[in-house]
Amino acid sequence: MERETVFDVPVHYTMAIFGGFIGAYAILARMQVFGSAQTANMIELVCGILGRDPEEVLIRIGALVIFIGAIALSAVLAKNVRWNVKYLAVLFDFAAICVVGFLPAKMDPVKALYPIFFVTAFQWCVFKGANGYVSSTIFSTNNLKQTVLSAAEYLLYKDEEEIRKEKGRKAAFFGGTLLSFHLGVGFGYLIWLQYGLHSVWFGSVPLLAGAALLVIQDVRVKEYEQEQDSVSC
DSSP states (O other): OHHHHTTHHHHHHHHHHHHHHHHHHHHHHTTTOOTTOSHHHHHHHHHHHHTTOHHHHHHHHHHHHHHHHHHHHHHHHHHHOOSOHHHHHHHHHHHHHHHHTTSOTTSOHHHHTHHHHHHHHHHHHHSOEETTEEOOSSOOHHHHHHHHHHHHHHHHOTTOHHHHHHHHHHHHHHHHHHHHHHHHHHHHHHHHHHHGGGGGGGGHHHHHHHHHHHHHHHHHHHHHHHHHHHHHO
């Protein structure tokens, strides 16, 4: 049903703006720690183990467990609930930015980002993409890869119009996600310059926009279903 998905791309882009915003905040406000992924954290964990730094190891394990827990929770909810889990993801994001903005500047940066590790992992699993494409809203590497590959293939398939059109659509979608994410980064940077640690609260702007789009989409779907029921009667 087209009306079910008409807002999927705008919602995806809006949450990518938040993903860029919160990623920039973590790096700028918490000593270059990226709170939206685990690659760097697991590298630091291994270094902590080999360097025999038990406190660092425990802190890093805590971040990893929180990230894993959020992923597992998203899987459990997807299987066992019938309501739209995307609303819960937005609610979790709101709660996290409220808490993080009150944490002291001298707090260990990884511990200070524990709420961000949780909500970004949950958002990653819940907002999986749109238009049939799997795309992250919390980091950029695969979005960059897909944009470049699709754009290159669009140029290469000059004699196959259907394939070319699909590659063009794909490049536009992933390119739009990249742009949205980095608009969020820019927004986060400019706000951080003015408000420092408390700038995280401005993440409520894209979250409110995303929540509004979700509500509008659900209302339109219900209206469409009612129309179909009345026609069938």
